[in-house]
Amino acid sequence: MSRTHSRLTTPVVIIGSLILLVVSFVISLMMGPVTVPLSDLASSPVVTEIRAPRIIIAALVGAALAVSGAIMQTVFHNPLADPGIVGVSSGAAVAAVLAIVTGASFFGEWTIPFAAFIGAIITVAVVYLIASSRAMDGRGADPATLVLVGLAITAFLGAVISAATANAPQDSELRSVTFWLNGDLVSRTWDHVGVSVIPIIVGLILAVGASRDLNLLLLGESTAQTSGLNVGRARIFLLALAALLTATAVAVSGTITFVGLVVPHLIRIVIGADHRALLPAAAILGATFVIVADTVARMLFSPIVLQTGVVVAFIGSPIFLYLLLTVRKRRGLGL
Structure with a gap:
């Protein structure tokens, strides 16, 4: 792709994506068991109290997971890095589940998001240490290794969640745990918007502000260091930022996978890295x-409602399989 073509394509893609976002947002506000005309959107209680906060949460979660995935793919030098696949989402979810089951409330409404952040930070640190130990040449762990690490971490954290749910004192807590495991936006309210909007918006701004560091990391560790980047400090900051975005998303939506894998790849195909x-x-x-x-x-099956995470998995899993097979073929990897 020529440099001129890239300059022309990038604004077209961003403007087109913004238009698509607005259109999808408005259509989603209108559609449901009760169809609301466009002229009544601002005055309908169904929209203002039920659909609007849910759709805003969907937008925040999607943006957070996509940017987090893009960051992790660059830091790990790995096209298959994604908060859900490498276990970071599960780390956030298990900490949130433990907070629910134990009834922790040390930070009020911020307790669960804070617990999710700590869980995500610990998990991303473990993944980073394993990836670093597997690739001392600075190129990052191979995709197959990172996927297997993610599977192992997710399995372990699943066992922790099973143990926690087996000892949950109330049935209401079991329902909350089920929400965290599957990812859904049912019953999202303006309180959830209030908890998530600031961390995600701030995280997105900081991520865009770190674009230069991410671009330097793309060039390799030695080149980045020669350009004056403190690689170790940059990686820690960027992974903490990815953990913040992932944890906040998980805190209000549960575990939704594949967004951080699929979206950055689609963007790279069109406008580059x-x-x-x-x-x-x-x-x-x-x-x-x-x-x-x-x-x-x-x-899709109204009045039966699917969970949002299920629909995302239906779309994302075949794309993930295609990417995994493509990377294996290109690099000659074996599982």
């Missing part, structure tokens, strides 16, 4: 992706 354009475009397309998936979940 420059994070100055990649991250904003990924945030917009990620928001649109989850909004559309949530709308499909509500409408």
Whole structure:
């Protein structure tokens, strides 16, 4: 792709993605068991009290997971890195589940998001240490290794969740745990928007601000260091940022996988790997992706409602399989 073509394509993609986001947002507000005309959106209680907070949460979660995935793929030098696949989402979820089951409330409404953040931080640290130990040449662990690490971590954390749910004192807590495991946006309220909007918006701004560091990491560790980047410090900051975005998303939506894998890849195919354009475009397309998936979940088999995470998995899993097979073929990997 020529440099001129890239300059022309990038604004077209971003503007087109913004238009798609607005259209999907409005259509999602209108659609449901009760169809609300466009002229009544601002005055309908169904929209203002039920659909609007749910759709805003969908947009925030999609943007957070997409940008987090893009960051992790660059830091790990791994095209298959994703918060859900490498176990970071599960780490956030298990900490949130433990907070629910134990009835912890040391930070009030921020207790569960804080617990999810700590869980995500610990998990991403473990993944980073394993990836570093497996690739001392600075290229990152191979995709197959990272996927297997993620499977192992997810299995272990699943055992922790099973033990926690087996000892949950109330049935209501079991229902909450089920929500965390499957990913859904049912009963999202303005309180959930209030808890998540600041951490996610701040995290997205910081991520875009770190675009130069991410671009340097793409060039390799030695080149980045020669350019004046403190690679170790940059990696820690960027992974903490990815953990913050993932944890906040998980805190209000449960575990939704594949968004951080699929969306950055689609953006890279069209406009390349420059994070100055990649991250904003990924945030917009990620928001649109989850909004559309949530709308499909509500409408496909109405009145039966699918979980949002299930619809995302239906779309993302075949793409993940294609990417895994493509990477294996290109690098000659074996599982």
